[in-house]
Amino acid sequence: MKKLIILFFAILLIAGTQTAIAQGNSQKEKSKKELKEKGKDLKEKGEKKVREVKEKHEKGKEKEHKDKDKEREHDEDDDSRDNGKIKDKDNKKEKKEKKEKVEKENNGKGNAYGKNKGDLTGREFGQARANEAKNKIEEREVRIKRSEDTVEKGRRKVKETRERVKKQHENKEINDKELEEKEVKIKSVEEDLNDLEEKIKKGKEKALQKKKEIETIYE
Amino acid sequence: MTFAFFVSIITISCTDKKKEEEKTKAAVEKIEAAEKEMETISNEIEEKTNTIEKEINELDNL
Incomplete structure (x- = not known):
């Protein structure tokens, strides 16, 4: 669509310039002479004006210098008294202006997506941002993998505890009821471990999926 | 004529910029959503891991 519009306008432009060229060819030669003459006159007039402006400028500068010298002499006496107060006021004003400028600049770089962020274009x-998100997801993956270690450790511990409790029962250190209670506790830990393992699995899959999603956004 | 051409070019470039802005906005929103989803999943896992670690330590007392 965009290309069509550009093409349309380009054709219009070319057509327009061609008709203008055709019409203008006959009058070109006449107008060339007139233009040359006019150009010469304008040049002369321009040069004169430039000279005048330069002269005025130089005169103005001389006047300014003289005035400044006079003012300085006059101010030096007054400045010795009021200098402190005036300087403070000026400094405060400057600081305020600087702060406002910085704030304005920062506001310009706010949250508008796609606008220039520093030297970055929207894309x-x-x-x-996509790279940053990918790195964050990778960090999360590492943290999820740490949980895998906990699962492994838990499985080992469950096995050891089960064997120990069994031995305790065999040695009649605990009765049947106590054995049952301990078994229930071990089973609940086992179930939680299964639950965590499932969550880790899903989390890893999700991390891969999200990373792929982010990669495809800017492919 | 040329004025119209330049005006049209400017409007086209403006609409292009706006479109790019919208595209970027949508992309960033998608990225942020993915990031957030992963964050909640990972936080859930970490929370569960912490409770399980406590349970594992309690097994020593059995």
Whole structure:
């Protein structure tokens, strides 16, 4: 669509210039002479004006210098008294102006997506954001993998505890009821471990999926 | 004529910029949603891991 519009306007432009050229060819030669003459006159007039302006400028400068010298002499006496107060006021004003400028600049770089973020264009900003998100997801993956270690450790511990409790029962250190209670506790830990394992599995799959999703956004 | 051409070019470039902005906005929203989803999943897993670690330590007392 965009290309069509551009093409349309380009054709219109070419057509327009061609008709203008055709009409203008006959009058060109006449107008060339007139233009040359006019050009010469304008040049002369321009040069004169430039000279005048330069002269005025130089005169103005001389006047300014003289005035400034006079003012300085006059102010030096007054400044010795009021200098502190005036300087403070000026400094405060300057600081305020600087702060406002900085705030304005920062506001310009706010949250508008796609607008220039520093030197980044919208696409570059998006790509940078995508990379950042990918890194964050990878960090999360590492943390999820740490939980896998806990699962492994838990499984080992459950096995050891079960064997120990069995031995306790065999040695009649605990009765049947106590054995049952301990078994229930071990089973609940086992179920939680299964639950965590399932969650880790899903989390890993999700991490892969999200990473792929992010990669496809800017492919 | 040329004025119209330039005006049209400017409007086209403006609409292009706006479109790019919208595209980027949508992309960033998608990225942020993915990031957030992963964050909640990972936090859930970590929470569960912490409770399980406590349970594992309690097994020593059995």
